[in-house]
Amino acid sequence: DAGVIQSPRHEVTEMGQEVTLRCKPISGHDYLFWYRQTMMRGLELLIYFNNNVPIDDSGMPEDRFSAKMPNASFSTLKIQPSEPRDSAVYFCASSSSRGGYSQPQHFGDGTRLSIL
Amino acid sequence: GDSVTQMEGPVTLSEEAFLTINCTYTATGYPSLFWYVQYPGEGLQLLLKATKADDKGSNKGFEATYRKETTSFHLEKGSVQVSDSAVYFCALTGNTGGFKTIFGAGTRLFVKA
Numbered sequence: 257d258a259g260v261i262q263s264p265r266h267e268v269t270e271m272g273q274e275v276t277l278r279c280k281p282i283s284g285h286d287y288l289f290w291y292r293q294t295m296m297r298g299l300e301l302l303i304y305f306n307n308n309v310p311i312d313d314s315g316m317p318e319d320r321f322s323a324k325m326p327n328a329s330f331s332t333l334k335i336q337p338s339e340p341r342d343s344a345v346y347f348c349a350s351s352s353s354r355g356g357y358s359q360p361q362h363f364g365d366g367t368r369l370s371i372l
Numbered sequence: 373g374d375s376v377t378q379m380e381g382p383v384t385l386s387e388e389a390f391l392t393i394n395c396t397y398t399a400t401g402y403p404s405l406f407w408y409v410q411y412p413g414e415g416l417q418l419l420l421k422a423t424k425a426d427d428k429g430s431n432k433g434f435e436a437t438y439r440k441e442t443t444s445f446h447l448e449k450g451s452v453q454v455s456d457s458a459v460y461f462c463a464l465t466g467n468t469g470g471f472k473t474i475f476g477a478g479t480r481l482f483v484k485a
Contacts, residue, residue, distance in 0.1 A: 260415075287471050298477050299416075299461070312472065347415050357404040357466030358423040361473055363415030 258282070262348050262364035270372050274336040277367045280329055281350030289361060290323055290333050291347040299347075305331065306353075338371045345369070374399045374469050378462045378476035385452055386484050393447040393479045395436075395462035403464040405429075405438050405445040410459045410478070419447075419460070457483045 261280040269275055281288050289304040303313040308325045316323070320339070325331040335342055345368050349361040379394040397405065404423045408416040420429035425440035434449045445462060462476040 289473075299475050301472065304472060306471070349415070351471065353471060357471065358421065359465075360406055360408075360418040360421060361416075363417065365413070365415050 260348055260350055260362050260364035262346075262367050264367060265365065266368045266370075268370045268372065269338060271339055272337045273371075274334065275338045275342075275369060275371075277333040277346050277348075277369070279331045279333070279348030279364060281331070281348070282352075282362055283329065285350035285352045285362070286328075287351045287353060287361075288325060288331050289349040289351075290331070291349065292344045293347060293366070294344045302333070340371045343369055343371050374403065374464060374467050374474050376462050376464055376474050376476040378460075378479055380477070381459075381480040382482055383479060384482045384484065387454055388451045389483075391447070391449040391452045391456075391481070393460055393462075393481070395445045395447065395476060397443050397445065397462075397464050397474075399443070399464060399467040401467040402440075403466040403469075405436070406463045406465065406473070407434070407436055407445070407447050408461040408463060408475075410461065412458075416461060452481070452483045454483045454485050457481055 263278045290302040293299045302315045303323045305325045323333045345366045347366045349363045351361045375398045406421045407419040409419045410416045420431040422429040422438035428437045436447045459478045461478045465473045
């Protein structure tokens with residue numbers, strides 16, 4: 257079975273540019289999560305969706321960040337304008353509510369973002 | 373709110389040594405508990421889980437027991453290999469956070485040949 261698919265795997269861009277990260281969750285999963293991982297701050301939850309609806313975006317650092325989930329098989333995380341401090345690895349994860357809280361999250365391989 | 377605390381790393385061991393990574397949690401109810409592992413350049417992946425008190429999760433020689441009385445879920449392995457070098461995250465789901473997972477800070481393990 258295909259896992260969570262993220263694209264691109266690597267992104268290098270200049271400060272001020274718009275960055276769009278993409279995620280395809282596992283088919284049938286109804287929860288989708290976006291995380292950011294850095295050495296300094298560790299793994300941070302940015303936002304999560306249930307059935308395509310944003311449930312909690314309290315982790316989104318500022319208005320420059322936005323996320324959408326137009327359908328059950330696709331989500332985007334956008335940064336506009338980007339800044340060097342946004343450099344990090346961004347992970348997407350999905351999970352299923354079937355089976356209750358025992359179901360784990362499934363992570364993609366991440367997008368390594370570098371803002372110059 | 374709910375939280376997870378795990379021992380700081382890095383932990384450095386020689387091959388075939390015994391491994392313990394401590395994890396304690398704060399939660400008023402009955403969450404599910406997990407250990408995830410992250411290898412270099414990859415996302416986190418489930419290592420093992422336990423869903424109720426006294427359950428033992430196990431996988432690839434790793435074990436952890438859900439201890440409600442001590443609110444702990446310590447990870448153990450009897451004989452580590454170089455290939456076990458990775459970052460290990462303790463986590464919980466359920467309770468007040470619903471399907472949101474609360475992760476510990478991660479513990480980096482280095483295993484020397």
